[in-house]
Each structure stands twice: as structure tokens, then as C-alpha cells.
Amino acid sequence: MKALYTLGFALLAAILVVVPLTSGNEYELRLFMLFLIYGVIAVGLNVLVGLTGLVSLGQAGLFALGAYTGAILAIRFNLDLVLASIGAAVVAGLFGAALAYPSVRVRGVYLAVVTIAFGLIVENVAIEWQSLTGGTTGLSGIPGPNLFGYPLSGYAFYAVLAVTLFLATLAAHNLKHSGYGRAMLAVAQSETAARSLGIGATGIRTLAFAVAAMTAGIAGSFYAFLNAYISPDIFTFSDSVRFLLMVILGGAASTFGPVVGAFILTYLPEVLQRFAEWQKFAYGALLLAVMFGLPGGILGTLGQLYARLRPGPRGVEPGQGMPAAELLASRKPAGLETHGLTVRFGGLTALSAASVRVAPGEIHALIGPNGAGKSTFVNTISGFYRPSKGGVHLDGTDLAGIKVHGIARLGLARTFQNTELFGQMTVLENVMVGGFAHHGYGLPGAILRTPRFRREEAACRAAATGLLDFVGLSAVANEQARFLPFGHQRRLEIARALATRPRLLLLDEPAAGLTTQEIDELEVMIRKIAGLGVSVLLIEHHVDLIMAVADTVTVLDYGQVIASDRPETVQADPRVIEAYFGGPSAILNEEAA
Amino acid sequence: MTTALQYTLSGLAIGGIYALVALGFHIMWSAAKAVNFAHGDTLMIGAVLAVMGIDAGLPPPLACLLAILAGALFGVVLERFAVRPFIGTNASIGWMLTTIAVGIMAESLATMQFGGFSRPLPSPGVAGAISILGAGVYPQELVIPAVALLAMAGLHAMQRHTLVGRAMQAVAHNRQAAALMGINVDRIVMFSFGLAALFGAGAGVLVAPVIQASASIGVLLGLKGFAVAIIGGITSGPGVVLAGLAFGVMEKFVEGYVSTAAREIVGFSAMILVLVAFPQGLFGRREIFKV
Numbered sequence: 001m002k003a004l005y006t007l008g009f010a011l012l013a014a015i016l017v018v019v020p021l022t023s024g025n026e027y028e029l030r031l032f033m034l035f036l037i038y039g040v041i042a043v044g045l046n047v048l049v050g051l052t053g054l055v056s057l058g059q060a061g062l063f064a065l066g067a068y069t070g071a072i073l074a075i076r077f078n079l080d081l082v083l084a085s086i087g088a089a090v091v092a093g094l095f096g097a098a099l100a101y102p103s104v105r106v107r108g109v110y111l112a113v114v115t116i117a118f119g120l121i122v123e124n125v126a127i128e129w130q131s132l133t134g135g136t137t138g139l140s141g142i143p144g145p146n147l148f149g150y151p152l153s154g155y156a157f158y159a160v161l162a163v164t165l166f167l168a169t170l171a172a173h174n175l176k177h178s179g180y181g182r183a184m185l186a187v188a189q190s191e192t193a194a195r196s197l198g199i200g201a202t203g204i205r206t207l208a209f210a211v212a213a214m215t216a217g218i219a220g221s222f223y224a225f226l227n228a229y230i231s232p233d234i235f236t237f238s239d240s241v242r243f244l245l246m247v248i249l250g251g252a253a254s255t256f257g258p259v260v261g262a263f264i265l266t267y268l269p270e271v272l273q274r275f276a277e278w279q280k281f282a283y284g285a286l287l288l289a290v291m292f293g294l295p296g297g298i299l300g301t302l303g304q305l306y307a308r309l310r311p312g313p314r315g316v317e318p319g320q321g322m323p324a325a326e327l328l329a330s331r332k333p334a335g336l337e338t339h340g341l342t343v344r345f346g347g348l349t350a351l352s353a354a355s356v357r358v359a360p361g362e363i364h365a366l367i368g369p370n371g372a373g374k375s376t377f378v379n380t381i382s383g384f385y386r387p388s389k390g391g392v393h394l395d396g397t398d399l400a401g402i403k404v405h406g407i408a409r410l411g412l413a414r415t416f417q418n419t420e421l422f423g424q425m426t427v428l429e430n431v432m433v434g435g436f437a438h439h440g441y442g443l444p445g446a447i448l449r450t451p452r453f454r455r456e457e458a459a460c461r462a463a464a465t466g467l468l469d470f471v472g473l474s475a476v477a478n479e480q481a482r483f484l485p486f487g488h489q490r491r492l493e494i495a496r497a498l499a500t501r502p503r504l505l506l507l508d509e510p511a512a513g514l515t516t517q518e519i520d521e522l523e524v525m526i527r528k529i530a531g532l533g534v535s536v537l538l539i540e541h542h543v544d545l546i547m548a549v550a551d552t553v554t555v556l557d558y559g560q561v562i563a564s565d566r567p568e569t570v571q572a573d574p575r576v577i578e579a580y581f582g583g584p585s586a587i588l589n590e591e592a593a
Numbered sequence: 594m595t596t597a598l599q600y601t602l603s604g605l606a607i608g609g610i611y612a613l614v615a616l617g618f619h620i621m622w623s624a625a626k627a628v629n630f631a632h633g634d635t636l637m638i639g640a641v642l643a644v645m646g647i648d649a650g651l652p653p654p655l656a657c658l659l660a661i662l663a664g665a666l667f668g669v670v671l672e673r674f675a676v677r678p679f680i681g682t683n684a685s686i687g688w689m690l691t692t693i694a695v696g697i698m699a700e701s702l703a704t705m706q707f708g709g710f711s712r713p714l715p716s717p718g719v720a721g722a723i724s725i726l727g728a729g730v731y732p733q734e735l736v737i738p739a740v741a742l743l744a745m746a747g748l749h750a751m752q753r754h755t756l757v758g759r760a761m762q763a764v765a766h767n768r769q770a771a772a773l774m775g776i777n778v779d780r781i782v783m784f785s786f787g788l789a790a791l792f793g794a795g796a797g798v799l800v801a802p803v804i805q806a807s808a809s810i811g812v813l814l815g816l817k818g819f820a821v822a823i824i825g826g827i828t829s830g831p832g833v834v835l836a837g838l839a840f841g842v843m844e845k846f847v848e849g850y851v852s853t854a855a856r857e858i859v860g861f862s863a864m865i866l867v868l869v870a871f872p873q874g875l876f877g878r879r880e881i882f883k884v
Contacts, residue, residue, distance in 0.1 A: 055689050102868040110868065112630070112689055113819045117861035120816075124854040237812065241697065248690065277705055284697030291691050292678075 004306070005173065008256050012169065016162040020155060029158065033226055035266035036161040037219045042246040042258035043168045044215025049244065050253030051181055052208040053188030054108050058099075058115025059243040061122040062213045064235035066092045066220025068126060068133055071142045071230055081145045081152065081160065081225055088221035089214040096213025097206050104205040111209070119240055126232040138231025145225040161222060165259070168215060171447045173255045175211075178446035178453065179432075179439040179460070184208055185253075186422050186433045193420035196382060197500055198408035198437035207443075216243075238280060245283060249290050251297030260298055315475035316428075321465025325532055327501065333361040333535040334411050334503035336381065340390035343376050343559075350376040352559040353390065358504070358552075360395070363526060363536045365546040365567075368556035369579055374539050375417065377556065378508050382414050383407040394504065409437045413502035415493040417509045423482030427473055427492055430481050431464035434499025467495040471525065487518045494525065504535040511542045523548050547571065555579065595727035600845040602725065606734035606803065608841020609741035610636075613796035614818025615825060615833035616744055617789030622827045623765035624785035627676055627688050629668060631696030633815015635790045638699065639664040639797030640806035641707050644714050653715060661794045668790020671695055672783050680782075696811070703808035711810075714801035737799050738838060744792055745834040761785060820864040826877020836875060 016036075023029045041059055048054050066088035073084040099118055103110040126133045133139060145152040145160070152160065175181050186194040187201045195201050224230050242265055250261025272279050294301055336358040343351040351373045358364040368374050379385045381392045383404035392399040394410055402410070413434075422430050439460070441453040468474050471491040476484060481492060490510055497505055507526070511519050519542060526549050530536050540546050546553060547567045554564040557579040563570050570576055614636060621628045629635070639660050646656025675695050679687030713719075718733025751758035763771040764781045772778045796814075797806075804810070817840070825836030840860065848856040867875065 049686070053686055055686055057693070099865070102865060102872070106868065106872040109628070109689065110823060113816070113823065114865060114868070116816055117820060117864060120813075120857050121861050124857045128852065128854040128858070238697075241693065244690075277701070280701040280704075281698050284694045284701065287694035288675075288691060288698070291687065291694065 005255060009166075009170065012256065012259065013166060016166060020158050026154070029154065030226070031266065031270070033158055033161055035263055036158075036165045037222050037226065038243070038246065038266055039165045039259045039262040040161075040168050040219040040222070041216050041243050042250070042262040043165070043172050044212045044219075045243055046247045046252060046254075046258040047172055047175060047184070048208045048212040049247050050251075050257075051176060051184035051188065052205055054104065054205060054208065055112045055244065056115040056209065056212060057112050057237070057240045057244065058117075058119040059212070059216050060235040060237065060239035061115070061119030062092045062096060062216035063220040063223070063239070063243075064119075064122050064126065064230075064232070065095060066217030067224040067230045067235070068139070068220075069217065070221025071139050071224040072132065074143050074225070075139065075141060078143075080147050080149065081157075081221075082147060084225075085218050085221040088217040090217075092217025092220070093210045093214035097210040099213075100206045100209035101202065104209070105202045108205075111205075116237065116240070119235070119237060123232050123235065133232075136232060138229060138234075139224075140229045142224050142228045142230070144228070157225070164218065164222070169255065169259060174447050174449055175443075176253070176255070178457070179436050179441075180204075180207070180443060180446050182425070182429060182433050183436050185425060185429075186436075189422040189424060190420045192384075193416065193422065193496075194433070195404040196408055196414050196416075196420075197434050197496065198405050199433070200403070200405045238283070241283060241287075245287050245290075247297075248287065249294075249297055251299035251301070251303070254297065254299040254303060257297050257299040312478055314479060315473075315477040316465055316468070318469050318474040320474070321467075321469060322459070322462040323466050324470035324498065327463045327466060328498070328532045328534065331411070331501060331503055331533065333533050334395040335360040335535065336395075336412075336504055336537065337393045338377075338381065338390065339393075341377070341380060341387050341392065342389035343373075343380055343385055344388045350559055351380065351387075354556065354559065354561050355390075356554050356561060356564065358535055358537055361530070361533065361535055362551040363530050363538060363549050365538045365540060365550035365553045366556065367540060367543070367546060367553060371558075372556040372579075373559040374556055375508070376559075378414065378506055378537075378539055381407075382412060382506060408500060411501075411503035412506065413497035413500045413504070414506035415490070415497055415508055415510060417512065419486075419489045419493055421481040421484075421489055421492060421496075424480060426478050427481055427484065428461070428464055428468065428477040430492055431467050431495050431499045432460050434496045435460040435463060437500060464495075464499055467498050470498070470528075471495040472521075487514055490514065490522075491525075494529075498529070498534075502534055504537065505529060506537045506539070508539050509541065510538070511540055511545055519545055596849070597846075598726055599728040599730075600849050601842055602728055602730045603734060604842030604845035605738040605838055606730075606841070607737075607800075607844065608838035609737035609739075610796045610800045610814060610837075611818050611821045611840055612738070612741035612834040612837030613744060613792045613799075614814060615821040615837050616741070616748065616830060617792045618819055618822040619827055619830050619833050620748070620761075620785050620789040620792075622822075624761060624782045625672075625676065625680055627680055628692075628819075629671055629676065629786060629789070630689055630692040631671065631699060631811075631815075632668075632789065632793055632818065633811035633813070634696045634699045634703075635664045635667055635793035635811070636797035636800075636814055637703060637806075637808060637811030638667055639794030640714065640801035640810060641703050641797075641808060643798050643801060644712050644806045645707065647715065657714075657798045660798055661791060664794020664797065665787045665791040667699075668793070669783055669787040671790075672786035676786070677779065677782070700808055700811060707806075707808050709808065711805035711807035713805045714798070716802035719802045731803065733799070733802050737803075740795070740799060741834055741837065744795075745830055748830055757781070757784065817860065820861060822874075823864055824867045824874055826871075826874025828878050829874070829876040832874060832876025 019032055045059055069091045070084040070088040073079045073087045103114040127136055145157045183199045183204050187204050191201045246261035246265050247258050251257025338356045340353040341351055342353055366374055380387050399407055439456055441456055445453040468477050511522055523545055550567050553567050553570040555562050555576050562575045563573045617632055618628050642660035642663050643657045646659055647653055675691035676688040716733055719731045722729040722731055752762050760776045760781050764778055768778055821837040821840050822833045825833035844856050844860055847859045
């Protein structure tokens with residue numbers, strides 16, 4: 001697969017070099033330059049759509065914002081192509097981030113609406129702010145493209161555009177194959193799980209949108225220089241749809257898909273010109289056809305075909321990677337303490353003044369009948385619910401006000417009662433997502449593939465491989481997670497949680513749905529995890545399992561702690577027996593008498 | 594004073610349209626946690642078909658009724674073929690794109706059939722303006738907000754007192770539990786999309802006499818309806834109706850005192866500001882997030 005990418009980039013470079021040499025006239029070259037500009041937008045938009053699973057219908061607005069910024073910087077401040085485009089990228093990126101943050105915080109769907117609205121705002125501001133934008137007549141007299149004061153010839157400008165598209169494609173490719181790309185895919189597939197692994201979902205989504213906005217801004221600036229004239233009616237809603245269609249048609253999340261899509265949709269209107277009035281209809285029909293007939297887009301479908309014809313190895317040899325013990329060395333197990341933890345949902349008190357103390361390094365079991373408040377307890381200490389009263393301390397750090405991903409970064413990892421895997425990622429990738437919080441290379445490092453990036457990525461892969469070995473899933477490392485049988489999914493969740501290098505691991509009903517044999521294996525695994533220096537908080541129904549592994553058992557009933565002691569003591573506690581089996585029954589008493 | 598009253602009254606009229614559209618978004622979101630992004634085009638279909646029906650010689654009331662029913666049918670069909678296949682997948686991208694695609698196709702078909710120009714729908718409601726304290730309004734403009742309030746009350750009564758209404762609430766609350774109680778969830782979702790489309794197409798027929806019908810009226814009205822749903826809180830029926838009326842009035846004031854372009858800038862900026870300050874909308878409830 002790696003060789004294919006290299007081949008693809010070589011092919012792209014070859015095409016970009018050959019086309020200007022063979023193009024017959026200026027019109028042909030100009031059209032191709034328009035394709036390069038659209039390609040840049042599509043490649044950026046793909047980061048948002050393909051990786052993060054969000055939709056923007058306002059790329060035309062950001063494109064316009066970039067075009068106006070670039071044009072104004074060039075006309076008023078005499079900036080050259082590069083500086084004006086950087087200015088355009090910064091302005092578009094800032095607006096993009098400011099736009100995305102409030103919308104993606106609530107619902108991904110809102111982003112589509114907010115971006116459409118933003119497109120309209122830009123259009124109307126361009127009309128209204130006549131002194132700056134020239135109003136409806138637009139801005140003319142944009143100077144020809146120049147670099148450091150030297151005017152660029154048509155071919156030199158072409159070279160700038162071609163290099164930009166090539167680099168943008170390469171940067172997006174590198175981003176996808178880094179911790180950031182995995183985090184974006186993870187957020188799209190299970191926000192809950194991503195947050196519990198230390199990934200700030202809102203931040204990652206905002207980042208993706210800012211990337212898409214910046215590329216649209218750069219493309220807009222280039223467009224202004226190419227056209228030498230811009231006006232508000234050049235940037236319409238149907239352009240936004242066309243940009244989105246480029247990504248979907250070419251293949252969302254694929255490296256070259258957006259470029260292919262941009263190419264097709266730049267030249268298709270030329271072909272469809274005689275069907276003038278059907279053109280818009282054709283866009284709609286094409287989008288619909290792709291959604292139903294070719295959900296992966298052109299390159300996505302080709303990629304699937306390739307994977308089916310030449311499947312790679314299913315797994316990796318066991319015994320490889322960094323041993324889990326080595327990965328988890330040099331950390332100390334954490335203790336957890338809750339004081340009077342109370343959680344109310346409306347009138348219902350799910351947890352009432354629960355004080356629980358998990359000692360560092362122990363296996364602590366939390367049990368209780370259905371509805372006792374176990375799940376509420378887990379979700380509150382991991383930050384998904386806010387306590388109404390009381391607080392949680394992890395090794396003395398007050399967790400009040402810290403978000404889910406912040407708590408995860410402090411060393412609390414968890415699994416879920418209903419498994420929350422990233423279904424369309426491979427087993428190995430699932431585990432690698434867990435290493436996100438430990439990447440120190442930063443965004444520039446990921447895009448430039450710095451030596452530090454390569455080193456840390458290799459370490460992350462080795463750690464993930466080692467953890468798969470630890471839970472016994474090496475043989476299926478390259479399978480997609482959704483195809484795993486249930487028992488394996490549970491183990492994968494544990495491996496993924498361990499990849500965050502936790503100091504305390506929360507297992508939320510890990511034995512639910514497992515066979516007896518699997519439960520025995522789980523028992524061994526829990527002991528091994530504790531042996532690695534990770535405190536374990538186990539929420540479970542299986543009394544046998546608890547009695548076998550737990551150092552301390554806490555019993556919840558009706559939201560209150562009714563017992564907390566060594567397993568055998570708790571087992572004999574009359575209040576616990578009552579909670580599980582009911583009070584002394586009249587019939588039993590009679591029989592006894 | 595008269596100017597202010599004038600703006601308020603015409604604002605309530607257009608606000609009533611936003612309210613009806615937003616109510617549709619509320620109904621769809623409650624049922625399916627998905628919406629029809631071509632909802633604005635449902636409104637367009639109502640308006641355009643009513644005009645075309647009258648062209649074809651149908652009596653106006655019948656033409657309007659048929660147009661509204663056609664709009665509702667559009668909603669039902671769209672749900673079945675464009676939304677349902679993608680419901681329940683993690684990302685909302687699927688149904689978003691398919692409904693947008695259908696919306697684009699509907700709009701361009703309408704442009705070809707109807708022509709690219711605007712035409713008024715004849716209505717007794719715009720025969721003559723009446724004067725209220727010096728402000729001139731058409732009776733039609735007074736009817737629109739009243740219909741919006743009636744629709745809100747009707748929806749509320751239906752949710753309270755009818756089986757299908759209670760089933761809608763059950764589905765909104767918990768899809769799986771509703772299905773286990775023997776509710777045909779698919780049918781309820783389909784019904785909800787039909788009802789939403791009914792409101793949308795009705796809004797189209799109501800507004801066509803005032804602002805003229807054209808193939809392109811759907812996009813902006815639909816978008817503003819969604820903006821209103823975000824502002825009012827998409828989980829609250831009364832919330833979106835109130836927000837719709839208020840949004841309409843605010844628009845008229847900005848348009849009157851500043852300009853049309855400023856109207857769009859202020860309106861959509863208001864939406865973004867509300868999102869920052871009240872992520873769930875002004876009247877929306879926070880959806881309890883279950884892990």
C-alpha cells in the first residue's frame with residue numbers, strides 16, 4: 001500500500017509537470033489552473049469531511065473571504081502573492097475556528113447550517129462594505145501575481161499553484177497518517193470513546209475545520225490573482241455544494257480522491273455546457289448517485305477493491321512490540337477518593353453522598369443490584385456527568401471542572417459497558433489512538449514528518465503491538481474492529497485503555513456477555529494488569545469473579561454505600577445479603593421455625 | 594410609533610413562516626435525530642404547486658390543498674428513501690448529503706418547470722390592506738402568525754391526547770424502548786417527516802401571496818427556519834415558535850432601519866452568538882447523554 005502512495009505522488013507530480021508543456025492555448029492552461037485551485041480547496045475540505053465526518057456547506061464563503069483578503073492586501077498594501085495568501089489563510093483560518101468552535105461543541109449537524117449562514121454573511125458583508133470591497137461592482141485592478149516585487153509569468157504562477165496543490169495533498173496525507181488523523185477518525189466514529197482516551201473532541205473538530213478554512217483561504221487568494229477581478233456573486237451556495245461533491249465523488253478520506261474529484265468537476269461543466277439548465281440538477285443527481293452507488297467515492301472504492309484482491313496479513317506475530325510491562329513502567333498506581341458524591345437527575349437521586357476510597361495499586365470492586373448507581377458512579381468519576389454535590393480526587397488532584405479528556409490525561413482510563421470501539425479502524429489503530437495524549441511532535445511535526453515524529457510514531461506502534469500481544473489479539477491486529485467477535489472487542493477495549501498508560505483503570509462490567517472460559521481469562525488479565533502497577537476499579541455483577549480478584553469490595557444500594565471491606569467480610573454482611581436477596585422473608589422464617 | 598408597529602406586524606408575518614418551518618425541524622429532529630435539509634424546498638413545493646394548480650384551472654382552495662398534500666408526500670418519500678437508509682450510523686453525513694442532493698434536484702426541476710421568475714399566489718387575504726393604528730397590513734399577514742401559534746398548540750395537544758402523538762414522544766425519548774413497546778418506530782418517523790413537511794408546505798402556501806412564489810424561495814427560508822430552531826432550541830416546540838416570531842420582528846427592524854444586507858448579517862450572527870452563549874438554544878433542554 002505504501003508503494004502505491006509513492007507511485008500516486010510520482011504520477012501527480014508527472015501530470016503537473018507535463019500538462020503546461022502540452023496545453024495548446026492559454027484558455028486550456030487557465031482552466032487547468034482553476035482545477036489546481038479547486039483541488040487545494042477539496043484537499044483541505046477532505047480533512048474535515050473525510051476524517052472528522054463533518055460537513056461544511058460554506059467553503060465558498062471561506063474561499064470568498066480568502067479572495068477578498070488576498071485582493072485587498074495586494075491592492076492596498078502592495079503585498080506579493082505569498083504574503084497576501086498567508087494573510088488570506090490566517091484570516092480564513094481564524095474565522096473558521098471561531099465559527100466551528102460553538103457549533104461542533106453542540107452537534108455536528110449544526111456546523112452545516114452555521115457554514116451555510118456564514119457563506120451568506122460573507123456575501124452580504126461584501127455587498128455592504130463598499131469602501132473596502134467595492135460592493136456589488138466588486139474589486140478590479142488586482143495586480144498580477146508577483147513574488148518579492150518581481151512579476152510572475154503565466155508559467156511561474158502555474159508552478160506556484162502546482163507546487164501548492166502537490167504540497168497540500170502531501171500534507172493532508174501526512175496528517176491522516178499521524179496521531180491527529182487517527183484522533184479525527186476516532187472522534188467521528190465514537191466521540192465518547194475518543195474523549196475517554198484523552199482526545200478533546202471539540203478541539204480536534206475545530207482544528208479540522210480550521211485546516212479546511214485555511215486551504216480555502218489560500219485557494220481564494222490564488223483565485224483573486226488569477227482572475228484579477230472578484231465580485232460577491234462569484235461565490236455562491238452551489239459552489240459550496242460543488243466543493244463538497246468533489247470530495248465525496250473522488251473519495252472522502254482518501255489521499256488522491258479530492259484531487260480526482262476536483263478534476264472531474266472542473267471539466268464536467270465544460271462537457272455539460274449544452275445542457276445548461278440541467279447542470280444543477282446533474283450535481284444533485286450525481287451526489288445522490290455517489291451516496292447510494294459509490295459510498296466510498298471513486299478512489300475509496302478502488303482502494304477497497306485493491307484490499308480485497310491483495311489482502312495484507314491479518315495480524316502480526318505474537319511476542320512483538322514493546323512489552324506491556326515496559327510501557328507501563330515508571331508510573332505509580334493512583335488512588336481515588338470520592339467525598340459525599342451526590343448525583344441527581346431531576347428528582348431522581350442516583351447517587352447519594354457516596355464516599356469511596358480506592359487505594360493505590362489495589363483491585364477494587366464496585367457491586368450493587370441493578371439501579372444501585374454503579375454506572376452513574378463510573379460516569380461521574382470519569383467526567384461524563386457533573387456531580388450535584390461532593391467531589392472526586394485522583395491521587396489528591398481535585399477533578400471538579402476537569403473535562404473527560406482532561407481526566408483521562410491525568411491517568412484515569414476506562415472501558416465501556418456497551419463497547420465503544422472505532423469500528424472502521426483496524427484493531428492496531430484502535431490501540432494506537434490510545435497513545436494520542438503522549439505524542440509530543442505537534443501538528444507541524446506530523447505534517448513535516450520530522451525525525452521526532454517518526455520516532456514517536458514507531459514507539460506508539462510498538463507499544464500498541466505489545467498491548468495486543470498482552471491481551472492476545474496479535475493474530476487479528478489488521479482486521480477492522482467491527483468484525484471482531486464480542487469477547488475480542490472487550491479485550492481490545494482494555495488494550496486501548498492501557499495504551500493511555502493509565503494509573504487507574506476503570507472496567508465497566510467487563511464480564512457482561514462473556515463465556516465462562518472468557519471470564520476465567522479475564523480474571524487472569526485483571527490480575528496481570530494490577531501486577532503492572534495499575535489500580536483497577538472493577539464494576540461487575542459476577543460475584544465469583546469479584547471474590548476471586550478483588551482486594552476490596554464496595555457495595556452500592558439505592559445510591560448509597562452500604563458496605564466497603566474485604567470480600568469475605570462483605571459477603572457475610574447482612575445488609576448486603578438483604579440488598580441482594582431481600583429482607584428476612586416470612587415464609588423462610590416459618591420454615592426455620 | 595406607527596413605523597415600529599408596521600415593522601412589528603410585518604415581522605410577525607414572516608416570523609410565523611420561520612416558526613412553521615422551525616416547528617418542522619423540531620418534529621423531525623425529535624423523531625429521528627435527523628432532519629431533512631431540503632425542508633426549505635418543501636415550502637417551495639407548496640408555494641409553486643399552488644400557483645401551478647391555479648394555472649391549470651383548479652379552484653384556488655383545491656389547488657392549495659393539493660399543493661400542501663404534495664409537499665407532505667415529498668417529506669414522506671424523502672424520509673423513506675433518503676434519510677432512513679442512513680439513520681443510526683455514527684456520522685450524520687449520509688442523510689445530510691442525500692437530502693441536500695434531493696433539494697438541489699427539486700429546486701432545479703422547479704426552475705425548469707416554473708421559470709426563473711417570481712409570481713404571486715392570488716389570495717383574498719391580500720385583496721386590500723387594513724389599517725391598524727396607522728400601520729397598513731394585509732389580513733394574510735395577520736393570519737400567518739396565528740396559524741403558527743395554532744400549529745404549535747395543535748402539536749402540543751396531539752402529543753398529549755392522541756396515541757400517535759404519545760408514540761412520537763416515546764420515540765423521541767428512546768427509540769429502542771419505544772420499539773420494544775410495540776411502537777412501529779419507522780412508521781412514526783415517517784409520519785413525523787410527513788407532518789413536518791405538511792407544516793412546511795403549508796407555510797409555503799401561506800407566504801406565497803405576500804412574497805411571491807419562485808423556485809428559489811426555499812433555500813433562504815429553510816435556512817432561516819433552521820437558524821430559528823437553533824436559537825429557540827430544537828428540542829422545544831414552543832421555543833422554536835417564539836424564537837421564529839421574534840426573529841421575524843428583529844429582521845424587519847434591521848431591514849427598515851439599516852438595509853437588507855444588514856438583515857442577513859445580523860440575523861445569522863445572532864444565531865452564532867446564541868450558540869456560543871446557550872448551546873442548547875434559548876428554550877432547549879440539554880439532551881441527557883448516556884454513556
